[in-house]
Amino acid sequence: MSDPVRAALLRKLDTDAEPAIAFLQGFLQSRSANPPGDTTQAADHITDFLTESGAPWRIAAAHPHLPNILGSFEGSRPGRHLVLNGHIDVFPPIDDTGWSGERRDGMLFGRGASDMKAGTAAGIITYAWLHAIRDQLAGRLTLTAVSDEQTGGKWGTKFLFDMHRDEVLGDCCLNGEPSGLNNVRFMEKGTRRYIITVLAPGGHGGYPHLSRNPNKIMAAITAELDAKLHMRPANLPSNVAGYLTTPAAVATLEAGMGPGAAEVVRRMTFNPGVIHGGLKVNQIPHACVMEIDIRIPVGIDYDRVHDEVAAICRAHDAGFELVEAHSYPGSMADPDGEMMHIIQDNAEAATGARPVPMSSLGGSDSRYWRWANIPAYLYGPSPVSMGRIDERVTEREYLAVLRVHLLSAYDYLTRS
Numbered sequence: 001m002s003d004p005v006r007a008a009l010l011r012k013l014d015t016d017a018e019p020a021i022a023f024l025q026g027f028l029q030s031r032s033a034n035p036p037g038d039t040t041q042a043a044d045h046i047t048d049f050l051t052e053s054g055a056p057w058r059i060a061a062a063h064p065h066l067p068n069i070l071g072s073f074e075g076s077r078p079g080r081h082l083v084l085n086g087h088i089d090v091f092p093p094i095d096d097t098g099w100s101g102e103r104r105d106g107m108l109f110g111r112g113a114s115d116m117k118a119g120t121a122a123g124i125i126t127y128a129w130l131h132a133i134r135d136q137l138a139g140r141l142t143l144t145a146v147s148d149e150q151t152g153g154k155w156g157t158k159f160l161f162d163m164h165r166d167e168v169l170g171d172c173c174l175n176g177e178p179s180g181l182n183n184v185r186f187m188e189k190g191t192r193r194y195i196i197t198v199l200a201p202g203g204h205g206g207y208p209h210l211s212r213n214p215n216k217i218m219a220a221i222t223a224e225l226d227a228k229l230h231m232r233p234a235n236l237p238s239n240v241a242g243y244l245t246t247p248a249a250v251a252t253l254e255a256g257m258g259p260g261a262a263e264v265v266r267r268m269t270f271n272p273g274v275i276h277g278g279l280k281v282n283q284i285p286h287a288c289v290m291e292i293d294i295r296i297p298v299g300i301d302y303d304r305v306h307d308e309v310a311a312i313c314r315a316h317d318a319g320f321e322l323v324e325a326h327s328y329p330g331s332m333a334d335p336d337g338e339m340m341h342i343i344q345d346n347a348e349a350a351t352g353a354r355p356v357p358m359s360s361l362g363g364s365d366s367r368y369w370r371w372a373n374i375p376a377y378l379y380g381p382s383p384v385s386m387g388r389i390d391e392r393v394t395e396r397e398y399l400a401v402l403r404v405h406l407l408s409a410y411d412y413l414t415r416s
């Protein structure tokens with residue numbers, strides 16, 4: 001274990017901790033709310049840093065206000081291709097204090113501190129610092145810092161896959177989305193979202209013999225969708241189910257995401273998020289519109305869910321309309337994969353505790369790699385404050401994430 005290059009990287013993490021924190025602080029102060037989705041200020045902050053570091057980069061953008069930063073370099077000998085991925089855009093802040101980047105009590109505050117400017121910064125610094133020692137590496141390292149993740153990724157990672165697939169696919173992907181230091185995310189659910197409309201002639205509330213009531217029909221549809229879909233268990237591969245049900249995994253998951261999370265992770269869920277129907281209490285509505293969000297884990301037939309939803313609607317109303325909104329299938333990497341173990345080893349060395357393999361509850365761009373059978377893993381700071389007015393990251397957490405990304409990328413690019 002006496003690798004002098006690796007030892008020098010560990011020393012650099014100590015000596016350059018302040019510049020690394022300053023980079024994140026400046027990143028937090030750079031506006032990149034999406035919507036509306038103008039990330040040029042934050043992208044400039046990144047490209048200034050990369051230029052100063054001497055690491056190569058270029059912009060690959062579908063729209064000028066949504067620049068994706070794409071950079072890549074070769075090591076000194078053939079090897080594997082690792083891709084670092086993170087998003088620049090963040091949820092809109094509650095007010096302008098979201099761009100303060102305030103540093104207080106060992107923490108950095110600001111929109112995106114958790115989701116995911118700390119993780120993206122870790123990837124950017126990893127890329128720049130490893131570029132400086134590229135003679136010591138095998139293979140290739142690519143950075144993808146994208147400007148559209150919060151609204152689905154169409155102009156971000158998906159755009160890079162559509163336009164520059166060979167450059168960004170790689171052999172493995174590492175992402176710093178918030179996870180918490182005690183777990184590594186290797187899978188996530190898919191989603192199917194629909195807008196269901198039930199129409200009727202409508203009329204006077206005292207004349208129910210003249211029109212069906214769309215609100216009643218929608219209530220029956222809702223009850224049946226809930227009974228048939230909500231909390232249906234997934235048929236997970238046995239090694240995956242095993243990882244998600246160990247006492248350590250259950251405890252970690254529920255400590256981070258609340259009691260019940262360990263069950264939810266392994267089951268399909270149904271959420272009727274919006275229902276609109278009717279104009280006045282004594283009127284029969286002419287329409288009821290409902291928007292639903294179904295979260296589908298790996299191990300449940302994604303295509304069949306669509307047929308089931310349509311069949312349930314049809315059973316209650318022959319004339320229903322069903323429009324599918326933002327939808328995509330779940331994704332998974334090997335919970336026993338090489339990069340999982342590399343991350344676990346480095347995290348254990350950094351924090352003193354070995355992180356457990358875990359499923360995400362939300363979505364991330366890692367799915368684009370996993371759908372292409374490229375293993376992708378998430379390791380980042382605590383997700384607890386994401387999107388909140390006091391969104392923050394502790395300096396300790398951020399530096400641990402940076403250390404794990406830097407050393408994991410180094411290990412991956414030197415072990416082949």
Ligand SMILES: [Zn+2]
Nearest residue numbers: 115116149177
């Ligand atoms: Zn995110």
